Amino acid sequence: MAVIEIVEMSPRDGLQNEDAVLSTSDKVELVSRAVRAGARRIEVTSFVNPRRVPQMADADELMAALPRYEGVSYAGLVMNGRGLDRALAAGVDEVDVVVVATDTFCGRNQGMTTEEACVLAASLVSEARSAGVFTTVTVGASFGCPFEGEVSLDRLREVLGRVVDAAPDELALADTIGVAVPADVTARLALARSLTDLPLRLHLHDTRHTGVANAVAAVAAGVSTLDASIGGAGGCPFAPAATGNVATEDLVYLFGRSGQSTGLDLAETITAAEWLEERLGTRLPSALLRAGGFPSG
Amino acid sequence: MAVIEIVEMSPRDGLQNEDAVLSTSDKVELVSRAVRAGARRIEVTSFVNPRRVPQMADADELMAALPRYEGVSYAGLVMNGRGLDRALAAGVDEVDVVVVATDTFCGRNQGMTTEEACVLAASLVSEARSAGVFTTVTVGASFGCPFEGEVSLDRLREVLGRVVDAAPDELALADTIGVAVPADVTARLALARSLTDLPLRLHLHDTRHTGVANAVAAVAAGVSTLDASIGGAGGCPFAPAATGNVATEDLVYLFGRSGQSTGLDLAETITAAEWLEERLGTRLPSALLRAGGFPSG
Numbered sequence: 123m124a125v126i127e128i129v130e131m132s133p134r135d136g137l138q139n140e141d142a143v144l145s146t147s148d149k150v151e152l153v154s155r156a157v158r159a160g161a162r163r164i165e166v167t168s169f170v171n172p173r174r175v176p177q178m179a180d181a182d183e184l185m186a187a188l189p190r191y192e193g194v195s196y197a198g199l200v201m202n203g204r205g206l207d208r209a210l211a212a213g214v215d216e217v218d219v220v221v222v223a224t225d226t227f228c229g230r231n232q233g234m235t236t237e238e239a240c241v242l243a244a245s246l247v248s249e250a251r252s253a254g255v256f257t258t259v260t261v262g263a264s265f266g267c268p269f270e271g272e273v274s275l276d277r278l279r280e281v282l283g284r285v286v287d288a289a290p291d292e293l294a295l296a297d298t299i300g301v302a303v304p305a306d307v308t309a310r311l312a313l314a315r316s317l318t319d320l321p322l323r324l325h326l327h328d329t330r331h332t333g334v335a336n337a338v339a340a341v342a343a344g345v346s347t348l349d350a351s352i353g354g355a356g357g358c359p360f361a362p363a364a365t366g367n368v369a370t371e372d373l374v375y376l377f378g379r380s381g382q383s384t385g386l387d388l389a390e391t392i393t394a395a396e397w398l399e400e401r402l403g404t405r406l407p408s409a410l411l412r413a414g415g416f417p418s419g
Numbered sequence: 420m421a422v423i424e425i426v427e428m429s430p431r432d433g434l435q436n437e438d439a440v441l442s443t444s445d446k447v448e449l450v451s452r453a454v455r456a457g458a459r460r461i462e463v464t465s466f467v468n469p470r471r472v473p474q475m476a477d478a479d480e481l482m483a484a485l486p487r488y489e490g491v492s493y494a495g496l497v498m499n500g501r502g503l504d505r506a507l508a509a510g511v512d513e514v515d516v517v518v519v520a521t522d523t524f525c526g527r528n529q530g531m532t533t534e535e536a537c538v539l540a541a542s543l544v545s546e547a548r549s550a551g552v553f554t555t556v557t558v559g560a561s562f563g564c565p566f567e568g569e570v571s572l573d574r575l576r577e578v579l580g581r582v583v584d585a586a587p588d589e590l591a592l593a594d595t596i597g598v599a600v601p602a603d604v605t606a607r608l609a610l611a612r613s614l615t616d617l618p619l620r621l622h623l624h625d626t627r628h629t630g631v632a633n634a635v636a637a638v639a640a641g642v643s644t645l646d647a648s649i650g651g652a653g654g655c656p657f658a659p660a661a662t663g664n665v666a667t668e669d670l671v672y673l674f675g676r677s678g679q680s681t682g683l684d685l686a687e688t689i690t691a692a693e694w695l696e697e698r699l700g701t702r703l704p705s706a707l708l709r710a711g712g713f714p715s716g
Contacts, residue, residue, distance in 0.1 A: 266713055266714065271713075271714035272714055299713070300710065301676075301713040303672075303673050303676045303677045304632075304635055304677070305676075305677045305678065306676070328628065328706070329706065329709075329710045330669065330672055330673075330706045330707055330710050330713070331625065331628065331630070331631050331666070331669045331673075331705075331706035331707075332631055332672075332673060333628070334628050334629055334631065334632045335601075335631045335632035335634075335635050335673070337632075338601055338632050338635070338636075339635075365706075365709065365710065369628070372627065372628045375600075375627055375629075376600055376627075376628075376629060376632070379598075379600045379602075379603070380600045380601070380602045381602065408628075409625070409626065409627045409628035409662075410627055410628075412626075412662065413597065413626045413627050413662065416563055416568075416596070416598040416627070417563065417568035417569055
């Protein structure tokens with residue numbers, strides 16, 4: 123039986139693009155509900171400029187407020203040295219360093235070229251490792267860019283090669299704007315695998331309803347660490363058409379009914395999504411939140 | 420390059436469960452928009468009791484009003500001899516005969532047991548064939564039942580065997596309530612293939628966001644005739660949690676970007692979905708309707 127590791131993104135990617143700003147105590151509640159549902163890796167916040175992403179302004183305060191649970195790892199997203207310093211001081215277990223695969227999107231997201239972001243990522247990874255913190259580099263727009271359109275395999279190969287040189291503990295490919303189809307997942311994970319033996323991870327958005335199919339393709343390709351967000355919350359502030367991450371409960375249903383374990387409880391995950399939807403005051407795109415599991419009862 | 424045949428269900432399955440009842444002229448417009456987008460097989464209506472399904476009360480009138488297009492086939496759903504007589508008199512090119520795989524659901528849907536429905540299907544198929552009309556038998560609830568829960572492979576084998584004996588031109592398996600995962604599709608299409616050489620077809624609902632992944636699994640299993648509905652409209656009046664058919668445009672995007680041809684134009688399909696959404700006055704669940712294709716322009 124394949125074991126799928128879902129990295130819970132709702133407190134970070136799920137909230138950073140919502141109009142409603144959740145209070146720190148609501149974020150603590152969201153994390154505790156994720157843990158109750160079975161999440162063991164949670165990206166809890168990002169240590170970025172609070173003027174640019176006000177939803178994450180309480181990153182340090184949140185980390186201080188979060189209870190610790192045995193076996194649960196908290197990750198923080200960082201994009202520069204100042205963010206890393208804050209993340210390390212806050213006591214994260216993991217840092218997620220972002221490099222965007224196209225210069226235009228990278229410029230809008232973090233004010234530098236992809237090459238500059240790769241150089242920076244190498245130094246952030248090195249510093250985090252020295253601090254004993256697990257490192258992931260996530261390559262944004264690995265499947266397409268909202269500004270430049272197609273991202274060629276050659277371009278991706280070049281960027282992944284530079285990221286592999288940075289030697290993180292894990293390499294994530296992100297379909298930031300939700301354009302990938304399973305054939306893309308197969309091809310691009312194979313490309314990544316041809317470049318490195320690092321553990322691979324896939325970050326999916328369900329913008330074009332291919333998220334679940336892409337998750338299936340990833341697992342078939344031997345990549346079983348997948349990002350997802352309770353309720354399917356989220357988006358990307360710099361990619362207007364992007365809707366939420368693939369919903370955690372949609373993956374829990376998919377894999378559970380396929381005889382593959384995620385370690386998450388479907389009913390608890392749906393309950394968490396109901397709570398989050400109520401808190402955000404918006405309709406979240408998750409399917410299981412509407413339909414419920416099967417067979418019911 | 421695989422060629423995918425999408426059977427357009429929006430005028431029938433897409434409308435039968437909507438609160439809004441479209442006028443006959445609006446249905447003609449919907450069909451013409453589907454044809455313009457590239458649809459070549461369209462289930463335009465059902466010949467059922469208008470008191471039970473008032474949205475389809477104009478079946479005969481609609482067939483009379485529909486323009487004929489070269490190479491476009493119109494199908495009508497039938498559940499009994501009276502419906503078949505109406506369908507044949509109306510000049511359909513195909514009839515879609517329904518058998519539901521569980522007795523409880525079959526009873527609610529058509530007032531008889533599955534066995535009785537199989538016997539009836541055999542006589543309807545025979546009569547339609549005598550009239551020179553192409554016949555499909557669709558086995559509803561092939562992946563799960565809203566009343567009985569799991570439908571075992573043994574039960575499905577038994578029902579499919581009886582349907583194969585009826586010798587339709589095509590055999591469709593329907594995930595009427597949208598519970599299937601790709602592993603189910605693989606297993607149940609293999610079961611059907613083990614029983615017959617008939618052309619197989621799959622009817623998907625995206626109730627749990629597995630519709631696109633299931634379509635991928637079907638094509639991988641060699642089954643490339645798939646039902647879909649513009650906008651993802653639809654549901655099932657006797658399966659309350661069921662939401663729409665998998666959206667035509669979601670499949671057009673998926674397959675198009677996978678290098679597989681559906682013969683449909685994505686932009687025209689989305690335009691049709693926008694029109695249908697406006698006409699129904701409801702938010703349709705299609706993803707491509709919201710996000711648009713990629714790369715755009």
